[in-house]
Amino acid sequence: ETGVTQSPTHLIKTRGQQVTLRCSSQSGHNTVSWYQQALGQGPQFIFQYYREEENGRGNFPPRFSGLQFPNYSSELNVNALELDDSALYLCASSPGTSGVRPHEQYFGPGTRLTVT
Amino acid sequence: SQKIEQNSEALNIQEGKTATLTCNYTNYSPAYLQWYRQDPGRGPVFLLLIRENEKEKRKERLKVTFDTTLKQSLFHITASQPADSATYLCALDKAAGNKLTFGGGTRVLVKP
Numbered sequence: 001e002t003g004v005t006q007s008p009t010h011l012i013k014t015r016g017q018q019v020t021l022r023c024s025s026q027s028g029h030n031t032v033s034w035y036q037q038a039l040g041q042g043p044q045f046i047f048q049y050y051r052e053e054e055n056g057r058g059n060f061p062p063r064f065s066g067l068q069f070p071n072y073s074s075e076l077n078v079n080a081l082e083l084d085d086s087a088l089y090l091c092a093s094s095p096g097t098s099g100v101r102p103h104e105q106y107f108g109p110g111t112r113l114t115v116t
Numbered sequence: 117s118q119k120i121e122q123n124s125e126a127l128n129i130q131e132g133k134t135a136t137l138t139c140n141y142t143n144y145s146p147a148y149l150q151w152y153r154q155d156p157g158r159g160p161v162f163l164l165l166i167r168e169n170e171k172e173k174r175k176e177r178l179k180v181t182f183d184t185t186l187k188q189s190l191f192h193i194t195a196s197q198p199a200d201s202a203t204y205l206c207a208l209d210k211a212a213g214n215k216l217t218f219g220g221g222t223r224v225l226v227k228p
Contacts, residue, residue, distance in 0.1 A: 110158070
């Protein structure tokens with residue numbers, strides 16, 4: 001088990017609603033990345049936060065937004081939910097400064113979001 | 117466009133044998149490649165990282181190769197055990213940015 005925690009575990013929302021997912025990174029990790037994993041597929045990179053600033057974004061629309069707090073925990077917000085947003089949302093933290101050297105990602109257990 | 121392919125068919129293997137998984141990529145020049153294990157309903161767990169200038173990396177019963185000419189990585193599990201049954205994901209990282217691009221994963225089932 002990694003030290004990365006996510007809440008809630010499961011969530012059911014209706015199309016058009018908004019959702020906030022939370023992640024606490026492993027102690028000492030200053031970089032948090034969010035991934036979306038549809039059933040039967042690999043995770044897709046949404047965005048990354050490093051020291052409270054967005055540090056790279058994947059191919060996701062602006063209705064996916066995030067925050068990182070001074071304690072390096074993070075939130076993922078999704079507005080105007082669509083049915084295709086149903087997926088497992090994974091948070092991953094890593095220990096080093098981005099762009100300097102590669103680091104393994106420590107993933108949390110994920111939040112299963114279902115949009116009906 | 118960039119593409120990362122892993123065999124989508126499950127790999128069924130007898131306990132004690134070597135499982136070999138492939139990860140092929142196109143239109144991509146990764147600086148690093150990582151392999152992760154994912155169990156159902158859980159987040160991926162890091163296994164191995166290999167750099168573009170490394171040919172091979174080992175960790176216990178695991179071995180990874182990285183051929184940038186063929187644009188391919190091979191992942192081997194030797195002396196496989198039923199506990200090795202899981203989905204294995206390869207992930208590419210362009211420039212140590214730690215922003216990973218994942219393949220679709222290959223499910224491995226080790227039968228006793």
